[in-house]
Each structure stands twice: as C-alpha cells, then as structure tokens.
Amino acid sequence: MERYEVAIIGAGMSGLAAGIRLAHFGKKVCIFERHYAPGGLNSFYSKEGRKYDVGLHAMTNFVKPGVKGTPLGKILRQLRISREELDLSEQVGSRIAFTDADLRFSNDFELLESEVERVFPREIDGFRGLAAEIRSYPDAKLDAPYLSARSVVRNWINDSLLEDMLFCPLMYYGSSTEDDMDFSQFVVMFRSIFLEGFARPLDGIRKMIRLLLDRYRKAGGIRRMNTGISKLETSDGRISRLILDDGKEVEAEIVISSAGLPETYRLIEGFENESAEDLEGKLSFTETISIFERQPADFGWGDDTIVFFNQGSEFEYRNSRETVDLRSGVICIPNNFEYGERSLDEGIVRVTCLANYDQWIGYEEDEYLNEKVRWNERIWQSASQFMPPSSLEYEKERIAWDMFTPKTVERYTWHARGAIYGSPSKMKDGTTEFDNLFVCGTDQGYLGIVGSMLSGIAMANQHVLRA
C-alpha cells in the first residue's frame, strides 16, 4: 500500500503552502487534489482561448519591501519565495461607495484617515482610537473567545453609516458570518486591507500558483491530480486510511485537509457530527467577469482599483433572499494596478455579489444558463451606478464574459453550498476530533490568498514540523 508521512487533501493555496513546508524539510508528503487544475478557489482556466482567473481581485496584505513582521513577509520567507519572483504591482486606489457617502483608501493608511475626517469630521478621533486598538491587538490570538466586532467598533464610532462602510470591505473579503464578525477576524481583515493593502501580479494568480508548484516539486513533494479522497477510515480515534475516488487505499501518519471542516467530517465513515449542518457555510456569491477590447480608462471609468458599493444607507451582509443581492457588491478593475510600462492586453471588470445557493442549485440546466445571462445584466446595471458614467456602450463593447455562481464553486472546489469563506465556526488551532487529522485553509480561519497560505504554513509547522 502507498504510504506517506503526511497526506494533504487539496491543492489550493493552503494545501500547496503546507506541502512546500513539509517537503522542504524532508517529509514524505503527497497532495491529493480532485480537480485537474491546482489553485482551488483561486485557480485559473481558459475559455474560448482566453485565460481567466477564478478568484483574484487582489492580494491583500501588501506592504512595501522592508516593512517587517507582516503576513506577506512571513509567507515569502517560509516558502522561500522572493519578492522579485512574485512581481507584485500595487493598487492605484480603492473606494467604499455608499449612496450617501464615498470613502477612498489606498495602500497608504493616511488616505483613509483623511477621508474619514473629511466625510465624518466628528468621528475622526474615534476612528483613530479604533485603529490604535487594532494595531496593538496581539498577532495570533488563537484562543480568544468570540467577541462581537460590531460592539467593539461601536465603542469608538457613533455614526452607523461609517460603521457599515468600514465593515463592508472587510466582510466581503473575509467574513463567513452574517452581519457581524468575530473581533479577531475583524482585526486580521482591517490590517490586511486598510493598514496593509492591495497588490496583484501582472500575470494574475497563475504567477503565484506556478511559483508554489515549482517550490513544491523542487522540494520533492508528490502531487496527485484528478485524485480525490472519497473516504477517511478511522480506528481508535485516528485516521487509519484514505480511500481515493478510484477505490485505491493510501496510508498516512498525518492528514491535513483543506477541503473544509464539515466537508472533511463527511468523508469519515460512520462519524455522526450533530453540528454538521451548522458548520456548513451560510454565504455564497456570484462573480461576473466582463472583457473589453479597450482599456477601462477609455470608457471614462476612472482609475479605481476596487469599489465596495452599497445602495442605501444600511448594509446587509447575509444570505441573499433573491437569486443575487443587487444592493451591494465589489467591483474590481484589474487594469488599475501600477504596472509601470506594462499593461493588461484587454479591459477587465469583475463584480462580486452575494447570492442564494438554493436558488442557483435549483435551476435546470437551460434555465441556469438563462439566469446567468439575466443576472449578469442586472448586476452590471447595479454596479455601474457606482462607476463614473461611461461615454461608450457597455454591451456593444464587451467582447466576452463569464459568470460563476455558488453552483460553479461547489462543482469545482467541493465546498458545501459553494461557500467561499467556509464554515461560520472556525477551528483556529486546526485540530479536529481525530488525533492525526488537522484542517488548514478556509476552515482553520485564515481567509483569502495570503491568509490561506499562512494557514497552511502555520498548520504544517505546528502539527508536523514542531511536533
């Protein structure tokens, strides 16, 4: 029988990062991935000869070279990747756009501070106090009990519009819970977006994935694609065997799963977890991508990199009642990063919105395609209200588009209910009810590209290398 010291489920960002650490230090490690492509929630694909990124808007946590002690520096060091190789370009600038107010922010925190002072002059002292509390919050507080982020923010900020405007980007880029967040997660997201910032490799996520695959291969790691894990067998509270989709059996001393916590528990035969349903993700999204021959600037769309928009004054971050919740979302223009002399060949506009999993999964195949067309248009109409008016006609100029729904996410990543941010309850220390089974990535609690890589690294260090 095939035997490994460590078996990793999933070749997404977290699984690859964990694999690199373990292979680098001589562990016999194999990554099992059910999909034919690596990357998971942040993969890439081709359609009609054009390359698309699944997820990438921006990498969060950007800091300039020389800034020490932040997550980006940590993952680069731990994975032995240099900044030059990753070749990140910074955002131009982003916006939180609500009907009644607009706040700009960039990779320089002072811009957000001055914007808060301009739009909410009475709140600036409170905002600075909140930022100071966040800066001094301990780094990896894994054992902190749940604390409502709303309640902490309200200690500092009175205006509920400003409160919602601050929550909007942090929720969209990293909350698996509705309406409120755990304060420790709020801190992680506030730092990664407002205190640090956004950047992107010109070549998109494939740049990062290629680097990860290259490191993993050179370190001697083994990778089995098109090879899902269909079952985990247990004995004496341990995982004794992994059963592959084709029925073959594999043994491993330690199993690290990035498939999600309820998804992983479901692989364990005869294991009844009462809370399995509660563990399932509650929030899903759609993502639309529009491609134009011309650059977005030609449309008069300005130089916003990312716009977090919300109609009206109240922001609701919950499971959508409608097929897609058109009231809020995120617009990303990948062309608007500081690429210097270089540029993307085509204009790209991506829009993320909250969506209802049950409705998307309920459509018959024809209906599903029609609904995609219909909602793509409606999403565009809603989002374009928050972009400068265009001199050109969007529909005539668009040369290609694609759209992912919660159904797409579930089909290609096997995340229950297509929930990108996974379960509302996280296993921060990565342990499970089985001694040699650990979770990394989304359900360990670190989200996003940088977060999930940090999670893979931390779990590999803690449960394998240090143990």
Next chain:
Amino acid sequence: MTNDECKKVVLEIIAEIAPDEDLSDVNPDVALREQLDLDSMDFLDIVMELRKKHGIEVPEADYGELASLGSCAAYLTPKFNALV
C-alpha cells in the same frame, strides 16, 4: 570547526531564511531578535535547516541557546565537532 566558522554557518542559514535582512553587521553578543526581524517561525527554520543541512539536532528545550550568534556558536560548535 571553530566558533567563527560556526557563526558563518548560522549566518548562511539566516541569509537563506530571511534574504531581506542585512546581516553585514550582526553583533554576536546581542540577541538576534533584537537586531533582526526574526519571529518564532524563523527560529523553527534555523533549527530545521541545521538538521536538514548539517544533521544537527536541537531539542526544543535548548532553543534558548540560539538566542545570539555568540550563544549559537558556543552551543553548536561542539555539536559540529562531535559529528566528525
């Protein structure tokens, strides 16, 4: 191996782990953490690279011996010399 050679080996490891640090002027008598931006993940890597590259084991109870370049040399040199 001399103490100075041992310091060089440790510096080489740090240079690989933290290529963004300036190692030209490390004071051997001052804690590495006070001069360089190294966290517990980096120290784990120093220990792991010592094992991988040189076959030297540093048990967790002895991690404190790696605090400064000087204490590294004092602790590791005999271990290197015991290898041959």
